[in-house]
Amino acid sequence: MRRALAGLLMLLASALAFGQAEEVAKPDPVVEARLKALGDELRCLVCQNQTIADSSAPLALDLRNQIRAQVAQGRTDEQIRAYMVERYGDFVLYRPPFKATTALLWAGPFVLIAIGFGIFLMMVRRKRAVATAPREEVSSQRRAELEKLLAERGETR
Amino acid sequence: MKALRFAIPLAIFIALAIFFAVGLTRDPREVPSPFIDKPAPAFKLAQLHEASRVFTPEDMKGKVWLLNVWASWCVSCRVEHPLLVDMSRKNLVPIVGLNYKDRREDGVAWLTKFGNPYALSAYDVDGRVGIDYGVYGVPETFVIDKTGVIRYKQIGPITQEALDNTILPLIRKLSA
Numbered sequence: 190m191r192r193a194l195a196g197l198l199m200l201l202a203s204a205l206a207f208g209q210a211e212e213v214a215k216p217d218p219v220v221e222a223r224l225k226a227l228g229d230e231l232r233c234l235v236c237q238n239q240t241i242a243d244s245s246a247p248l249a250l251d252l253r254n255q256i257r258a259q260v261a262q263g264r265t266d267e268q269i270r271a272y273m274v275e276r277y278g279d280f281v282l283y284r285p286p287f288k289a290t291t292a293l294l295w296a297g298p299f300v301l302i303a304i305g306f307g308i309f310l311m312m313v314r315r316k317r318a319v320a321t322a323p324r325e326e327v328s329s330q331r332r333a334e335l336e337k338l339l340a341e342r343g344e345t346r
Numbered sequence: 347m348k349a350l351r352f353a354i355p356l357a358i359f360i361a362l363a364i365f366f367a368v369g370l371t372r373d374p375r376e377v378p379s380p381f382i383d384k385p386a387p388a389f390k391l392a393q394l395h396e397a398s399r400v401f402t403p404e405d406m407k408g409k410v411w412l413l414n415v416w417a418s419w420c421v422s423c424r425v426e427h428p429l430l431v432d433m434s435r436k437n438l439v440p441i442v443g444l445n446y447k448d449r450r451e452d453g454v455a456w457l458t459k460f461g462n463p464y465a466l467s468a469y470d471v472d473g474r475v476g477i478d479y480g481v482y483g484v485p486e487t488f489v490i491d492k493t494g495v496i497r498y499k500q501i502g503p504i505t506q507e508a509l510d511n512t513i514l515p516l517i518r519k520l521s522a
Contacts, residue, residue: 247473
């Protein structure tokens with residue numbers, strides 16, 4: 190009996206230990222929804238191509254719990270994001286703000302598209318010039334030559 | 347005009363090659379710390395060896411010091427450990443440890459085994475102070491000046507090279 194009780198206690202203790210490893214005992218759907226929305230926009234610093242919401246790294250878990258605690262304290266999304274940026278820099282945001290250091294990041298793709306479109310336009314224009322201009326030139330010159338040749342032979346068109 | 351035909355793709359290729367070559371020399375895990383030249387965040391933690399005694403960065407005002415984040419479970423901490431022990435022997439600056447998410451007995455045992463370079467270690471059991479310092483991997487080391495401002499952060503283990511080229515010159519400059 191005593192043994193069984195001890196065993197039961199141990200089982201309970203292990204359940205408690207597992208409970209600790211788990212994220213939250215009773216998830217609040219409202220808090221979890223905000224956590225998900227926020228966590229999806231924050232980069233996990235340990236596994237850099239995962240979000241804090243997705244990552245199972247211990248640091249991501251800690252940060253999720255930080256976000257939970259701060260949501261519970263009634264802090265706004267903006268404040269929580271600022272809290273993260275204060276510690277990990279703009280790098281933690283998947284959508285960093287537009288400033289001098291991130292200008293190339295934001296504008297780069299559009300600049301490249303503009304350059305590509307410019308090159309495309311240039312090529313089209315050149316092709317068109319080749320396709321249209323010389324033909325007129327050649328045809329008028331050639332026509333005169335042909336007319337001359339034909340006239341020499343005494344033939345008419 | 348013909349020459350340009352070859353020159354443009356060649357120029358683009360060379361530019362790309364240079365970008366890639368520079369990219370290869372950079373470590374994507376090194377995230378620039380927003381703490382450089384900012385005051386070290388305040389905290390109050392129990393010490394590792396003497397749980398009843400408290401450490402706060404305030405205690406170090408007026409000194410140039412190192413805050414080294416370590417843990418007994420951290421493999422690369424062993425890589426830098428001999429350098430820290432050597433530094434503490436030379437008595438250059440006080441090194442304060444931040445024992446990060448560790449078990450007290452494990453941390454103490456680890457220091458007994460490998461040597462203790464720390465003036466003291468603060469015991470950050472849940473990693474909250476680590477988060478306040480933007481720690482995302484252990485080890486990390488902060489160089490903090492006399493006014494309590496963070497001047498440098500080493501991400502990952504301290505190497506002889508980083509020590510000789512960056513950390514020691516900076517300490518000398520700050521101590522002067």
